[in-house]
Structure formats: C-alpha cells, structure tokens
Amino acid sequence: MSIKSLVESDRQHLIHPVVSYRAHEARGVTVLDSADGVFLRDIEGNQLLDAFSGLWCVNTGYGHASIVDAAAKQMAKLPYATGYFHFGSEPAIELAAKLVELAPASLQHVYFTLGGSDAVDSALRFITHYYNATGRPSKKHCIALQRGYHGSSSIGAGLTALPAFHRNFDLPLATQHHIPSPYAYRNDYADDAALIDASVKALEAKVAELGAHNVAAFFCEPIQGSGGVIVPPVGWLKAMREVCRKLDILFVADEVITGFGRTGPLFACEGEGVEPDLMTVAKGLTAGYAPMGAVLMSDAVYQGIADGGDVSAAIGHGHTYSAHPVSAAIGLEVMRLYHEGGLLANGQARAPRFAQGLDALLDHPLVGDARHRGLLGALELVADKDSKRGFDASLKLPDRIAAAAYRNGLVFRAFGDNILGFAPALCYTEANFDTMFERLAKTLDDVLAQSDVRTALKGVSGCGSRAAA
Numbered sequence: 150m151s152i153k154s155l156v157e158s159d160r161q162h163l164i165h166p167v168v169s170y171r172a173h174e175a176r177g178v179t180v181l182d183s184a185d186g187v188f189l190r191d192i193e194g195n196q197l198l199d200a201f202s203g204l205w206c207v208n209t210g211y212g213h214a215s216i217v218d219a220a221a222k223q224m225a226k227l228p229y230a231t232g233y234f235h236f237g238s239e240p241a242i243e244l245a246a247k248l249v250e251l252a253p254a255s256l257q258h259v260y261f262t263l264g265g266s267d268a269v270d271s272a273l274r275f276i277t278h279y280y281n282a283t284g285r286p287s288k289k290h291c292i293a294l295q296r297g298y299h300g301s302s303s304i305g306a307g308l309t310a311l312p313a314f315h316r317n318f319d320l321p322l323a324t325q326h327h328i329p330s331p332y333a334y335r336n337d338y339a340d341d342a343a344l345i346d347a348s349v350k351a352l353e354a355k356v357a358e359l360g361a362h363n364v365a366a367f368f369c370e371p372i373q374g375s376g377g378v379i380v381p382p383v384g385w386l387k388a389m390r391e392v393c394r395k396l397d398i399l400f401v402a403d404e405v406i407t408g409f410g411r412t413g414p415l416f417a418c419e420g421e422g423v424e425p426d427l428m429t430v431a432k433g434l435t436a437g438y439a440p441m442g443a444v445l446m447s448d449a450v451y452q453g454i455a456d457g458g459d460v461s462a463a464i465g466h467g468h469t470y471s472a473h474p475v476s477a478a479i480g481l482e483v484m485r486l487y488h489e490g491g492l493l494a495n496g497q498a499r500a501p502r503f504a505q506g507l508d509a510l511l512d513h514p515l516v517g518d519a520r521h522r523g524l525l526g527a528l529e530l531v532a533d534k535d536s537k538r539g540f541d542a543s544l545k546l547p548d549r550i551a552a553a554a555y556r557n558g559l560v561f562r563a564f565g566d567n568i569l570g571f572a573p574a575l576c577y578t579e580a581n582f583d584t585m586f587e588r589l590a591k592t593l594d595d596v597l598a599q600s601d602v603r604t605a606l607k608g609v610s611g612c613g614s615r616a617a618a
Contacts, residue, residue: 152192155180167301167313179555184211187574187581189560200561200585202572205374205406206432208496209486210576216438216482223478232261232472241472244480248430248445251415251484255424256445261472265405265431266300268442269368272401272427273304274466276365279399279450282457288365288398289324292355296330296376299368299403299429308368311376328355330373331381334518334529334537341382348385349392356396366399366426371417374406377568378527380520387421399426399450405442409433409483410493410575412523413500426450436483441476487575496524496575499582503573506586513593514606524575530567533607539567540605546596553595559588 150158159178164170180192187210189197202208209216223240230238245259260275262268273291280288291308293299299308306314307321315321328351331344338344356364371386373379386402393400402425407417411433414420418428427450431442454464470476487493500523507519507526517531530550532540540546547563554561562570573585596602 152180155192186210186212187577195555195558197555197558197560198581198584198588200559200571200573200589202574203437204432205411205572206437208409208411208433208575209436209483209492210574213436213438213482213486215486216436216479219478219482220439220475223475227474230472230474231469233467237472238474238477240474240477240481244477244484245472247481247484248443252428252445253416253418253424255426255447256428257448258446258451260444260446261477262431262442262444262468263440263470263473264300264442265403265429266302266305266442267468268405268429268431268444269299269305269308269403270302271466272429272444273308275427275444275446275450275454276399276401278457278464278466279453280365283453285362287363290326290359290364291324291366291368292326292328292352292364292398293368294330294370294373294376295327296332296373296379297327297368297370297403298373298375299370300405326355326359328352330376330379331385332377332379333382334520341384344382345385345388348381349388352389352392353396356398361396361398364396364398366401367393368401368403370403370405371407371420372412372522372525374525374570375564377529377564377566378520378525378570380522380525380527383421386418386423390423390425393426401425402428404428405431406572407525409436410487410496410523411525411572413497415487415493417522434483435476435479436486438483439473439476439479440470441473441480492575495577499575499577499579500524502579502582503571503577506582506589507571509586510590510593513590513597515593515597515602521571524573524577526571528569528571530569532605535607538607540602544601544605546602549596549599549602550592554588554592557588557592557595559585559592561589 156177160174165173181189182192183190187199189199230236248259249257260271262271293308295310297310299305301314307325310327331348333344390400402418404416408430426447428445435441503524504521507521510516511519515530516528517534517537518529520527532538546567547565551563
C-alpha cells in the first residue's frame with residue numbers, strides 16, 4: 150500500500166489506544182517501518198533515536214537476532230500449547246522457574262498473562278479468591294496511589310488514578326481508593342523521612358477509615374510511570390511494604406514498567422530488599438518482542454487459594470494464550486541477554502550518564518525538575534521555577550514538544566501535564582546518550598523560541614539553552 154493509502158486505511162479502520170479518536174483522524178497515523186539497535190525508521194525514511202524503549206518495554210533494543218531465532222525455532226517446533234487440561238510447554242515451565250529464581254524470595258508461583266493490564270486484573274481476581282477461600286469475604290477494598298497506573302482492564306483501570314481511564318467508564322469502583330502520591334516536587338516535605346512518614350500515615354488512615362477487616366490490598370508502582378515518573382525516596386517502598394504487613398493487607402508491587410533492569414537491579418523491589426505478596430510484570434519480560442505478562446505470587450497466597458473450599462474444584466481463571474510457548478521462548482532469551490549478554494550491567498553502568506544529562510537540563514528555562522533512577526527518568530516543565538507554576542493547557546506544550554522532538558530525530562513521552570518521560574534501552578552507549586541529550590536540548594530550545602511560550606515564562610530573556618548536555 151502507498152503511504153497515503155495506509156494513512157487513510159488506518160483512519161477508517163484501526164482504533165488506537167488512549168487517544169482522541171477525532172484528533173487522530175485529523176492528524177493521521179505515523180507509520181513506523183523498521184528498527185535496529187536504539188533507532189526507529191518511519192515509512193518516509195526518517196531515522197529516530199528511541200529514548201522511550203517503545204512503550205517502556207524494548208529494554209534490550211531492537212533487532213537482536215538471537216531473540217528472533219528463539220521465536221522462529223519455537224514456532225517451528227510448537228507454535229502453541231494450551232495451559233488448560235493440565236497441558237504445558239517446556240519454555241513456559243523453564244521461564245516460570247527462572248522468574249522465581251530471580252525474583253524476591255517471597256514469590257514462588259507464576260501465572261502468565263498477555264501483558265500488564267491483564268496481569269493486574271488477574272492479581273485482583275486471585276486476591277478476591279484468596280480472601281473468600283480463607284474465610285475473610287469482607288476484605289474487598291483495594292488502595293492505590295494518586296497518579297498511579299495499573300493498566301486499562303475493566304477492574305484494574307479503577308486502581309489507575311488518571312482521569313482518562315475513569316471518564317465514561319464508571320470508574321473507580323466503590324471498593325477502589327487512592328492515597329496521595331509520594332510526589333516530592335509538588336509537596337513541601339522537610340526531608341525524605343517526612344515524605345515517607347506521610348505516605349505511611351496516609352495508608353494507615355485510609356485503612357482505619359475503611360476498616361482493616363474490609364481492606365484486601367495496597368497496590369503501588371515502585372516508581373510511578375505513566376503518572377509522570379514520580380520517584381519516591383529510597384526507603385519509601387520498604388516502609389510501605391512493612392506497614393501493609395502490620396495492617397494485615399496484601400502488598401502488591403506493580404513492576405510492569407520498573408522490572409527487568411529499568412531502575413538498575415532486575416526488579417526495583419530488589420533495590421530495597423522488599424518481598425511483596427504479589428508482583429505484576431510485563432514489558433521487559435519479553436522486551437516487547439511478543440506479548441507476555443505475569444503475576445508472581447507468594448506461597449501463602451497460592452496455598453490459601455489451593456486449599457480453600459473444595460480442593461478438587463477448578464479455580465476459574467485462565468486465558469487462551471497464558472504461558473504461550475513462543476512468548477516464553479523469547480522471554481528465556483531476553484533473560485539470557487540481561488544477564489549473560491551483559492545488558493543489565495550495561496544499564497547500570499550507563500545510569501550515571503543518564504542522570505547527569507537530565508540534571509544538566511535543570512539550567513534550561515523550561516525545566517523545573519529532573520528526576521530519575523536507573524534508566525527511568527523525567528523532566529517537569531514549568532512556566533515559573535520559583536512557584537513551580539505549570540504552563541496553561543491551552544498552549545498544548547506537550548504536542549509542541551513531541552513534534553519538535555520528532556523533527557530533531559528523537560522519540561520520548563510528552564505527558565499531558567508538561568512532564569517528559571524517558572526510558573532508554575539498556576543497550577544505550579555513551580554516544581547514544583550524547584546524541585539523545587544534544588537532540589533533547591535542541592528540542593527544548595526550539596519550543597522556547599516560540600513567542601507564546603516565551604510570553605508564558607516568568608522573567609526569561611534570550612532564546613538559547615543554558616544547559617550543557
């Protein structure tokens with residue numbers, strides 16, 4: 150098909166996720182054609198440095214022949230194997246064992262899904278079953294964080310705390326609640342300890358309000374991703390895990406974004422020695438080369454479900470493509486690349502360069518905050534650095550930033566509230582980071598040069614970047 154025909158066919162038939170349908174029809178699709186390493190190429194031949202790993206997921210980078218070979222060999226040998234009727238496949242069994250070996254010690258069992266949203270949905274179903282099976286049917290309420298993201302399933306989207314995922318979907322449910330995000334930049338805590346204490350007290354207060362006998366679980370991302378890359382201080386995650394234990398509620402770590410080297414260690418929980426009751430993963434599990442997610446479950450939860458009621462009765466939860474052998478084969482090769490292939494170590498080694506590049510941009514007139522851990526980070530843009538006042542939505546600054554970045558050959562996430570998100574692949578080199586920050590600084594300068602953006606800024610003259618990449 151010609152480019153024009155593709156764009157028109159997309160406009161007529163393909164529904165895109167999380168977009169204004171009318172805005173997409175007016176704009177038209179950008180067709181990506183190929184990728185290699187950390188670069189994308191669109192159908193018009195434009196080369197783009199991917200600073201977002203697709204959608205936080207292509208942690209290995211593109212074009213690994215060994216991943217393609219693993220998929221092809223499995224497709225030729227056994228392209229599909231159901232997990233129903235007591236059937237299984239070798240790669241799925243091996244991948245489950247590998248995840249248990251690498252995950253926090255509390256997690257001993259694995260249920261495979263197609264991605265992060267249905268991993269969260271599955272976790273919620275398992276939690277409901279667990280409490281019913283263990284004679285505590287009143288424990289139905291779940292608590293999550295403001296600005297949190299836990300996918301877009303019919304139930305999980307209620308734990309997500311972003312307006313677009315609730316609007317016209319009749320969410321959140323009456324059993325879903327949110328406490329303040331550990332958002333240091335938008336608060337005035339005296340220090341990290343005060344922020345951590347405030348989060349602990351907020352969870353305690355919400356549980357007291359609902360009644361501990363009614364609360365099932367607390368869900369959190371170790372670092373909030375789609376809510377703006379909110380990076381809590383070290384110690385926050387462990388404190389929240391400990392208070393859940395004290396309150397007798399399950400602690401669920403959503404590591405769909407933070408897992409598989411994104412924050413440094415293989416899992417963010419590992420960085421603080423946190424052992425969740427359940428953990429959801431996806432994205433980096435297969436590095437985006439095929440759909441797959443998982444719920445990792447503690448033995449206590451597993452045994453509670455297994456022994457509840459009639460032990461001969463089926464646990465009525467499953468998916469046709471759970472433990473898909475091709476996805477599992479890819480996952481095994483991706484795990485090998487993280488460890489034996491050196492990608493995990495490279496990501497850890499490059500994290501200081503990533504941090505330095507983001508922090509240097511604090512000197513730019515548009516940038517109010519830089520935050521990061523490992524290879525996950527963000528810049529928050531403000532019109533007034535002193536008051537932290539953001540830009541008016543009428544400026545459509547995120548759209549301008551994204552368009553300027555594309556012209557400069559760079560792809561990252563421009564969130565609707567003037568936050569720029571970055572998640573470079575673990576295979577980035579020093580030269581890749583030099584290119585990324587050079588193009589990012591130029592993008593900020595290009596937008597700063599626009600007269601209405603300059604008018605919105607407090608006390609800025611001149612139009613050049615004051616940042617050194």
